Amino acid sequence: MSRFFTIDSIEIEGFRGYLKPIEHHLGGKSALIYGPQGSGKSSTLNAIEWVLFGKIAYFKSAESKSDIELINSRMTGLECRVTMVMRDGASAIEITRRKKSSGRETQLTVYTDKGEMTGNDAQEFLFRELGLTLDDFYRSVYLHQESVRALITEDPRDRDEAIDRLLGLGEARDIIGSMPMSEIKDVIDELKAQREKIISKLEGAIEQIKHEVKKAENDARREGFQDDQFNESQVGYMLDNLRPKIENISKDFTVVCPELESDITTGSVLRSIAKLKMFVRDCRKRIIEITGIENLTAEQSELTQISKELRMIMEEIQKVRSEIDSIKGTHGDFSEIDNHKKSVEHRLNDLKNSRETLDANARLAKEALLFFNDPNLSFCPVCGQPINRGEIKKHLEEVVGSITGGRINEIDEKIKMAKEEKENLNGIIDRLQKLEKKKDELNQDLEKLNHRIEKITHVEVKIDEMKDFVDKQILDLNQKIEESSKIYEKRNKDIEDLDQFVDRIKAVNNVLLKREEYEILEKRSKAEYDKRTEYSKTIEEAEKFKGRLETIAQIISEVQTSLAAQSLSAIQEEVSNFYSRLRSHPYYNTLEISVNSKNVSGVQKNTYLIRAFSAEESRGTHVSSRFSTGQMNCAALSIFLSLAKLSKSSLGFILLDDPSQSLDLEHLNGLVDVLTDISKERQIVIATQDERLYGEVNKKFHSYDNSVLIKFKPWTKDGCAVEN
Amino acid sequence: MEFEESVRNKIGERGEPELIDLWSEIYKCYKEGGPDSLQNLINGKLKELRKGVKQEVDGIKEVIPKKRKKRRR
Numbered sequence: 001m002s003r004f005f006t007i008d009s010i011e012i013e014g015f016r017g018y019l020k021p022i023e024h025h026l027g028g029k030s031a032l033i034y035g036p037q038g039s040g041k042s043s044t045l046n047a048i049e050w051v052l053f054g055k056i057a058y059f060k061s062a063e064s065k066s067d068i069e070l071i072n073s074r075m076t077g078l079e080c081r082v083t084m085v086m087r088d089g090a091s092a093i094e095i096t097r098r099k100k101s102s103g104r105e106t107q108l109t110v111y112t113d114k115g116e117m118t119g120n121d122a123q124e125f126l127f128r129e130l131g132l133t134l135d136d137f138y139r140s141v142y143l144h145q146e147s148v149r150a151l152i153t154e155d156p157r158d159r160d161e162a163i164d165r166l167l168g169l170g171e172a173r174d175i176i177g178s179m180p181m182s183e184i185k186d187v188i189d190e191l192k193a194q195r196e197k198i199i200s201k202l203e204g205a206i207e208q209i210k211h212e213v214k215k216a217e218n219d220a221r222r223e224g225f226q227d228d229q230f231n232e233s234q235v236g237y238m239l240d241n242l243r244p245k246i247e248n249i250s251k252d253f254t255v256v257c258p259e260l261e262s263d264i265t266t267g268s269v270l271r272s273i274a275k276l277k278m279f280v281r282d283c284r285k286r287i288i289e290i291t292g293i294e295n296l297t298a299e300q301s302e303l304t305q306i307s308k309e310l311r312m313i314m315e316e317i318q319k320v321r322s323e324i325d326s327i328k329g330t331h332g333d334f335s336e337i338d339n340h341k342k343s344v345e346h347r348l349n350d351l352k353n354s355r356e357t358l359d360a361n362a363r364l365a366k367e368a369l370l371f372f373n374d375p376n377l378s379f380c381p382v383c384g385q386p387i388n389r390g391e392i393k394k395h396l397e398e399v400v401g402s403i404t405g406g407r408i409n410e411i412d413e414k415i416k417m418a419k420e421e422k423e424n425l426n427g428i429i430d431r432l433q434k435l436e437k438k439k440d441e442l443n444q445d446l447e448k449l450n451h452r453i454e455k456i457t458h459v460e461v462k463i464d465e466m467k468d469f470v471d472k473q474i475l476d477l478n479q480k481i482e483e484s485s486k487i488y489e490k491r492n493k494d495i496e497d498l499d500q501f502v503d504r505i506k507a508v509n510n511v512l513l514k515r516e517e518y519e520i521l522e523k524r525s526k527a528e529y530d531k532r533t534e535y536s537k538t539i540e541e542a543e544k545f546k547g548r549l550e551t552i553a554q555i556i557s558e559v560q561t562s563l564a565a566q567s568l569s570a571i572q573e574e575v576s577n578f579y580s581r582l583r584s585h586p587y588y589n590t591l592e593i594s595v596n597s598k599n600v601s602g603v604q605k606n607t608y609l610i611r612a613f614s615a616e617e618s619r620g621t622h623v624s625s626r627f628s629t630g631q632m633n634c635a636a637l638s639i640f641l642s643l644a645k646l647s648k649s650s651l652g653f654i655l656l657d658d659p660s661q662s663l664d665l666e667h668l669n670g671l672v673d674v675l676t677d678i679s680k681e682r683q684i685v686i687a688t689q690d691e692r693l694y695g696e697v698n699k700k701f702h703s704y705d706n707s708v709l710i711k712f713k714p715w716t717k718d719g720c721a722v723e724n
Numbered sequence: 725m726e727f728e729e730s731v732r733n734k735i736g737e738r739g740e741p742e743l744i745d746l747w748s749e750i751y752k753c754y755k756e757g758g759p760d761s762l763q764n765l766i767n768g769k770l771k772e773l774r775k776g777v778k779q780e781v782d783g784i785k786e787v788i789p790k791k792r793k794k795r796r797r
Contacts, residue, residue: 135727171727175754178762187770191777198784205788517789524787538776545769548746552735559730 004652005086005093005130006683007031007048012082012720014075015050016043019719021081026708028087028652030679030701033687034694035712040720041687042145044710045655048685049142051082051097052126053134054106057144057170068101072719088650093129095122132649139168139567140647143640145658148633156607157600163593163608164560166639167567172560176603179553184546192539202525209521213514220507230511236264238505239272245501246279249494253283253290266513273509276502283495291491293484299456300477306456307470310449314467317442324435331428341425348418355411362403369396557597557604564595564606567643574642582634582670588612591635610635629662637671641678653683660693672696679706 006028013021017040024031024044033041046056050070071080078101085094094111110122117125127133138144150162164173220230239260250257258275261268288294331337371377372393380387446463453461453470461469576590590613598607637659644654656675660668672693675684679701688694701707713721728751735743754762 169727171754172731174759175750175762178754178759179766180763184766184770187773191773194781195777198781202784202788209789521787521789525784528784528787538773538780542773544742545746545773548740548743549766551738551743552731552747552750555731555734559727559734563727563730 005088005650006652007685008085008087008092010044010047010051010082010084012044012047014072014078014080015047015082016040016070016072016080017715017720018043018047018080019072019074022720022722024708024710024722026683026685028683029706029708030682030684031686031708031710032694032697032701033685033710033712034698035689036714037689039689039712039715041689041712042657043720045142045144045657045685045687047082048084048655049134049137050106051084051095052130053137054097054108054123055134057134057138057165067099067104070099071101074717074719088652093126095126130650132647132651133168133171135165135168135170136647136649137651138165138170140640140644140649141651141653142655143637143644143657143659145661147640148636148659148661160605160607162636163639164564164606166636166643167564168643169560169564169606172556172563173605176553176556176560176605179549179603181546181550181553181603184549188539188542188546191542195539202528206518206521206525209514209518213511213518216507216511216514220511223504223507225504225508230508230515232264232512235269235505235508235512238501238508239264239269242276242498242501242505245498246276249283249498250279252491252494253286255279255282255286266509266516269505269509270513273502273506276498276505280495280499280502283491283498287488287491287495291484291488293481293488296477296481296484300474300481302452302456303470303474303477306449306452307467307474310446310467310470313442313445313449317439317446320435320439320442324432324439327428327432327435331425334429334432337425337428337432341422341429344418344422344425348415348422351411351415351418355408355415358403358408358411362400362408365396365399365403369393369400372396553603557606560606561595561597564608568593568595570646571639571642574645575638578638578641578674579634581674582637582667587614589614591638593639630664630667633659633662634667634670637674641674644682645678653685654678656684656686658688658690659686660688660690665692668692669696672700676700 007026008028009023009025011021011023012018017038033044035041049056055067056070068078071078079098081096081098083094083096085092087093091113096109096111098107099105108119108122108126110117110125112125132141138147147162147166150158150165161173164170217227217230221227225234243260247257249255258272258279260272260275332340372389375389377389378386443463446466450461450463450466453459453466453473457469457473459469572592575593579591580589592611592613594609594611596607596609597604599605641654659675660671663671668690675686675697678684686693686697688697698707698709711723713723715721731751732744732747735747750762750765753765757764
């Protein structure tokens, strides 16, 4: 016997817009919930959905994972509760659901005549009793305003999704949508490519090492080895031969003899080669030191320089001496020249005195002449005797003439000559002093050279023997350098031979080393290859996983399409019936909905074609291109009401949230008629803010006396409030 | 259960137990945690796959000899 539950009462506390507990008594009657926007109408319908299923399908809780937005933030203790009593005749079910702010879980309690149930037991009981899922609830019980809004949208994807949800196929759509098929394919492709790349790198490395083996073999052949000599015993044999050689070289060069590794594995040989190369390097550094060639060459170079400088100094000394001798030969030695100079100076003084005396005489005579020019002068001013002024004047004029006319000039000429002679003698003295100084300096330079020679040769040499000594030393050094060069060449050859021998050992060892590396790589890559087979299985598994997901997605899609087709087929007649009763379109008065499957981003999804037909002329049109939003709303209502009518669930009520959106008066009246009829068979809960709908429905329902009016006041921070 | 049963029946017709298991896993996951949880499940499987291939790639990388840098003299 099928049951038919209607809502008897619902008490809501702390849920969304509700704060204080408010109980709505419906008593199984239809209800018209009316109030301004945001007053609590939709919260009331949501509360019915939530108390039954523990979630709200259209509720977006992206901000938090705990659905905390369900609880009114002013609610003390942050908990919400909804209690709903449903009745089917005499039997009743009381459902209470609570939720705290922490966690997503809700606490469900169900009371029946038989007792109390909680948690999963309670949820399973509800499922059994009500016979529907959340999808079914949306399909046949609750026409959400979002469903209508999505259906009348111009975006075909949103419309398809809305019809899917209307037909109860939201689950299928969600599951298919959660399978990122193209992403899975991309990941597998990327991983396969990554794997192939590294495998190709490994193969490349094997080829490279093969090439290196061949190169090492060719290098060893160029060193004169036969292929049958590429073995450890050959390397051992060569190292044994080398030991006495390096001991001798070690002694010759006084360089520490390297301790070679005792075993002849490639690694040990490599270490021995490194030691030998180090030994060769140290010997090369020592070679010049032990032959002394560097010091000899330096000495030779220094002495050659000294010899050159010596020659130059001696030439200079010779020149200075010649000049001194020449001066002395002409002018005598320094004291003679000095005496000569003094006598010239004396003569010069005498001449100057004579000149001054003549000058004085001439002045006196000139003054006397002036004196005797006086015509009145007849007596001597000194003795008072009478004088002959004319004779005196004549005499005085002769004196002045003699002095100024010849004698002074003669003395001046002699003074000039004496001065020149003195200057000349000064020049000779000065030159002689400079030459003596230069000679001293050159002798000092000779002393310095002598010190340098002594420093190099450790021999004290007399100054006058220096040249011969240096020349002999240079000759000796040349001979020594020649001898050292011979030793140097021999030692150098020993080292070069040793180096070449080490290179030969290295060539054979390198072949062995490369062969070993190749073997190791081959062995390890084979091991990796075995592992790779396992890894390939991983990728195979992934491919299988992808294949299974594709199959499942395909099957879901088929089922989804098939279920949609079944539902549409079942409701087709009712849809057209409701549609025509809603006075939908003046010409296209019947509605047909068909379903197909189409690929959207790699996923098969349902796509719906809504066509309206004219019954009289059998002509059709696409609803989306021809219908107004109000007419589209009629299509949504037709589908929903058809599904609700045919529903086999035990719920005897349907919820309509804002069903009159975009309807004009004619369509609204059609809707009211339809709802009035349905309300005779089912409990209808309508939430609306549409004054016209409120007025019409209230009038109609009231006349049948089978309705309850819940009128919300505008919402305040104290929560929802209902008019009494 | 109309939808879930229909899918399960159709998958059953194929006779592949792994397919049924996977479907059960997917559906259970979806029912318990919604679309996010289902995406996490699939991403988790992809992560495992990446891990497996990374191990392989790392294993091969270990085997490949490192390129020696030539010393400049």
